[in-house]
Amino acid sequence: MANRGAVVGLVLVVLLLGVALLGPLLATRNPLASDVEHGLSALGAPLPPSRAALLGTDPLGRDEWSRVVTAAGTSLSIAALATIIALVIGLSIGLVAGYAGGTIDRVLMRLVDLALAFPFVLLAILLASLFREADLGSSSAPVFLTLGLVSWTTMARVIRGKARVLARSEMVIAARAIGASASRIVVRHILPNVIGVVLVVAALGFAENLLAESVLSYLGLGPPPPAPTWGRMLYDGRAYYRTAPHLVLVPGLAIAIAVIAFNLVGEGLRDAFDARERR
């Protein structure tokens, strides 16, 4: 009743998480196995959706449904891990800057400005190429590390603002008066009070990271084939938009739904926390 959008978002998020977790079980066929015999037309064209292939097939005759549900796990976990990395960095810097204030605050915030001054895509391309060279043993590690290291700045700013307000609150002044250490104040008094903001920025950041994964994959810097991700599927399907539009629509809609869902949840959370503060 409070927020219909948030409820819809939440339902979608739960559904998406379900698909991500059950991905391999929902797949009706091996998402990596190309089936030239049944998955392609005589001309070698991808097949449109049919009873045999629910969402059609891709140019190698692989089942699009099986690929999109398998990719859910990869794409969502990349976005989640990237968000966690961004959160750890953003939270640390935000809390320190917000609580300490003064020179430390100014230096840290200029650092954030510096990071923000770089165009997102350029920085991501640079980092992704570097991580790829480094050979991290996992095909998705370069992607979530890149996204995490690029997307922490907004979080740092928002949390710093909140922490700064809290640092001047009576509660903190009182704690300081009875001799509590700075780390104790930050952990026990400030952190619990920024959790609400953190949830909001995390939900919004998650949606952005999901989209950014597709951007990287679209630039050929995502997890390498044959493992499917939504971004990679969109990238591979783009050239077929006239003869096999499902190759664009299926991963495109998956990304769109997930981004909208997490945005709705994020906005719902924001409304909820704002309301409490107003009260």
Place this chain on the structure above:
Amino acid sequence: MTRARAALGLLGLLACSPTEHGPRFRAAGARQPRDGGTLRFSVAEPIATLDPAIGYDEVSYYALHALFDSLVGFAPDGLAIVPRLAARWDISPDGLTYTFELRAGIAFSDGTPITPADMKYGLERVLALADSPFTGYLDDVEGAHAMVGHAATTCTGIVASGDHQLVIHLARANPAFLAILAMPFATPQRAAHVAAAGEQLRRQPDATGPFLLARWDEGNRLELRRNPRYYDPARIHLDAIVMLENTPRDTQFQLFERGELDTAEKLGAPDYLFVMTEPAWRPYVHRTVGMNVFGSRMNVTRKPFDDVRVRRAFNYALAKTHTARLLNDSTVPSHGILPPGMLGRDPELAPYPHDVARARRLLAEAGYPDGLDVTYATPSDEETQKVAGSLQSDLAEAGIRVHLDVMSFATFATAVSLPDGPAFSFTSWAAEFADPINFLEPRFHSRSIKPPETGGTTNDSFYRNPALDALLDAAHQELDAGARAALYRRAERILYDDVPWIWDYHRVTAEVLQPYVQGYAPHPIWIRDYTAAWLDLGPDGARVKR
């Protein structure tokens, strides 16, 4: 949030993509070939050189073929030999003496008449140049060896006599000799021009063909203009040909759809599927089987490929229909090395069927009841990897576990020609001149196995069979086309049974034309030969909008 909105917007755009799919222009409807206009096309690679004695790659050939006429040529629709600079010729009964009567009135583009001496110089230059890839093709000419070894400065077997006659004496008969002389390197050249141009010869062609060089912005754009001195003006209709270099495939198709190119070839799969399934484009797609072959070679001296049962099993295990589909039906399944239309190809032989049970049985007989592991070397380009992946999954069904070894093309090319290199790999061959000699001898004659120190092995399946050698040698001496074809059919039969390769497919060239491009189809040898094409344009010389 804004990014999310942008993504949605993009998706919406894609969902309702433009409804206009067909050609923007149409043919004006002329009954007779119309003179004038510029034909524009693009290639993905750069042109290497315009020196006919050096230019060897497909792209350079497109330009060279328009710039230089040879003594003879190929018919527009096939491999029949037709007169070009030579009006007629006579071959002695022993096949050793070729007497060419040069056409009257042939001239270089500045009006200087072409003499038999120029023709002799052009051929001798090929023999004298250390870096000419064509030297070997003149191997059978008397005195050629002395010139190649720099012992002689002139070739005794090439005689210019009088104003119009060129006589070539062969040391050994070669029934493919006319097909060899149809290549652009067999063109007259002037010693004075070659000396004056020096290092710049690659940019200053002394044209003898229907077009001459107007401008070359190297790496970007080559413009050829109609040669006013060409001896057969009725055959030529275009004013100019423009060739854009280094244009990627998808860019090519975008330019083509916008009407900025008149033809598009080597389309990417999505674009090819589009023109093949779009009724407005389909009539303008032309397909020609190229003079090529693709498959997998096996080193027959190495285990497990020294056992013919294993090689046959591999042939039965491969499903050629799978390769065909992956290559968008642009293939013809092969039963041997000779492509359709080639002399000596036996139409009776059927390609090995896909028969997994038989493959397993043969493997069991050969001592591999539980299948076997093999490594397959393949260059890293996309198409070859697709084919290799398909081979891998086909062979797996017969219990053959294929491990792919992907390498750069340069590494691959060197490695496979070594006796201890990869024993099993992708392979292909394309005709340099249109004759079975050019397929069977380099790939399967024992003479084409060279010591590893010198390199140059083209028979990289290391197949040695005295019976096949004898047939190929006999065919090399046979001047009667029918008898020669019979010999090659027997050779094909031996190779069909011995299978040093997995025979797979011949590639089809597909090209889509704007509706106003007339008098053209891809040629099996030249592929993009637009010299005789014409444009059906409006009365004002502009392309007519639909």
